[in-house]
Amino acid sequence: MMEAHESVEEEPEGSPPILRPVSRERVPLQKSSVCSRSYFMVVMVFFHVYIINVIALLFYVHYNNGSSRKEFSSSTQHKHNDFDRPESHEKFARTMHLPRIEGIRVGHVQKISLLNKVHEMRTLSLKPLLFEVPGFLSDEECRVVIQLARLKGLMESQVMVPEGQEDLAEQLNLSPEEIFNLLDLNQDNQLQPQEILTHSRVRDGIWLTPENLREIYAGLHADADGNGLLSLEEFRALSGDAFQRFLKRRGLKRSQMVRNSRHTWLYQGQGAHQVLQELRKRVTLLTRLPSELVELSEPLQVVRYEQGGHYHGHHDSGPVYPETICTHTRLAANSSSPFETSCRYITVLFYLNSVEGGGETTFPVADNRTYEELSLIQNDVDLLDTRKNCDKGNLRVKPTKGTAVFWYNYLSDGRGWVGEQDEYSLHGGCVVTSGTKWVANNWINVDPDYHRQARYQELVSQQQGQGAPDEPSDASSPRHMESHVEL
Numbered sequence: 001m002m003e004a005h006e007s008v009e010e011e012p013e014g015s016p017p018i019l020r021p022v023s024r025e026r027v028p029l030q031k032s033s034v035c036s037r038s039y040f041m042v043v044m045v046f047f048h049v050y051i052i053n054v055i056a057l058l059f060y061v062h063y064n065n066g067s068s069r070k071e072f073s074s075s076t077q078h079k080h081n082d083f084d085r086p087e088s089h090e091k092f093a094r095t096m097h098l099p100r101i102e103g104i105r106v107g108h109v110q111k112i113s114l115l116n117k118v119h120e121m122r123t124l125s126l127k128p129l130l131f132e133v134p135g136f137l138s139d140e141e142c143r144v145v146i147q148l149a150r151l152k153g154l155m156e157s158q159v160m161v162p163e164g165q166e167d168l169a170e171q172l173n174l175s176p177e178e179i180f181n182l183l184d185l186n187q188d189n190q191l192q193p194q195e196i197l198t199h200s201r202v203r204d205g206i207w208l209t210p211e212n213l214r215e216i217y218a219g220l221h222a223d224a225d226g227n228g229l230l231s232l233e234e235f236r237a238l239s240g241d242a243f244q245r246f247l248k249r250r251g252l253k254r255s256q257m258v259r260n261s262r263h264t265w266l267y268q269g270q271g272a273h274q275v276l277q278e279l280r281k282r283v284t285l286l287t288r289l290p291s292e293l294v295e296l297s298e299p300l301q302v303v304r305y306e307q308g309g310h311y312h313g314h315h316d317s318g319p320v321y322p323e324t325i326c327t328h329t330r331l332a333a334n335s336s337s338p339f340e341t342s343c344r345y346i347t348v349l350f351y352l353n354s355v356e357g358g359g360e361t362t363f364p365v366a367d368n369r370t371y372e373e374l375s376l377i378q379n380d381v382d383l384l385d386t387r388k389n390c391d392k393g394n395l396r397v398k399p400t401k402g403t404a405v406f407w408y409n410y411l412s413d414g415r416g417w418v419g420e421q422d423e424y425s426l427h428g429g430c431v432v433t434s435g436t437k438w439v440a441n442n443w444i445n446v447d448p449d450y451h452r453q454a455r456y457q458e459l460v461s462q463q464q465g466q467g468a469p470d471e472p473s474d475a476s477s478p479r480h481m482e483s484h485v486e487l
């Protein structure tokens, strides 16, 4: 229908336009137009579009309901088998989120309430995201944990001579060129001292210093041109196990290992000591993670360092490559991989006593602007060396009885799940100069592959559903224990 409206008349330049009403003439309505062919066509097109829309909507609702049944549920009772389907994969990523506590800024204090007690939580660094909670454990709880560990018995954290490593290169039939290429991390066709040291520390757990290396080169006449680097020719001239044989002859002390401590594992599931069970509940509240993730994680590791004990700089968990598989979800992985790691999303470290001298936890590159692996080891200062250079790192936490510190070993993937390894989470235990140091670790394991984590939880809940009422409902079973990777 035409409405009366106003028209604007042209006026001389400079004067405002005058609005005049247009005459209210009605356009005669032609009755026959309702039944015209074009009108009929328009109505039919609208009708069809409407029907198609309704059908599409019904399909959408049907399929959406179907896939939501396959979603990962945060309850322990999720008995569905369709995690292999890509759409449930996607759904899982969107529905299952890992909350990440905000650090705000270094020194920020937030109050947290955990099982009727209010604690203060202080942000120690943002890279890694690291917090300190004094008084997380009572003196009595610290005493019980230490006594339980003593009762169970502690073992050497690192054995002196790693077995089975020597034959690996032989088994793989690697040529000296291929080995050289593997060691040459920055691919500059020379082996820097850092590259040799990193290799020896990671592979053999032997903590060589740059001075040790110079001594070995001299003893083996390895560095013919004396430039401190090994060229391919110089490397070729060395026999495969020359380094190992030299070190064996020279003898190895405990202080020359990556770590010098003893440890044991304590189950925290049903039937465990009340203190251990309650500790796990508080860790769940502290980290705000779904309880089944915490329950399916490693048991509590209790560690004792004697005077002179240490743990050099390390990451609690490895980097995420496409081939990375996690020890805890191995059950749900389709294949094995040389890139197997513990996938410890969060470390919660408890100090069970106050140490007389030394024994701080160091975070040498916390809140650094950059992270460069090879520049951590310099000739004069090796930031990874916790026997020598703890005072040169960026951050040190003094062990105080009852305090808990916790940090994220991985970044977020930006979609509420585990992302890349946070390299800044590098840390170590400084040498204990006086007295004994007791700590405990709760690691919360999460697979960066959410699909695999979901499949794993599904498998565990199926096993529990298959009438094994006596079995503990958590991962603190011997099967889980077997899968520990000693780091």
Ligand SMILES: O=C(O)CCC(=O)C(=O)O
Binding pocket: 303, 311, 316, 349, 359, 360, 361, 362, 427, 428, 429, 430, 439, 441
């Ligand atoms: O002893 C410390 O302060 C650190 C311990 C640690 O990093 C570990 O056990 O992985």
Ligand SMILES: [Fe+2]
Binding pocket: 314, 315, 316, 427
């Ligand atoms: Fe650690």
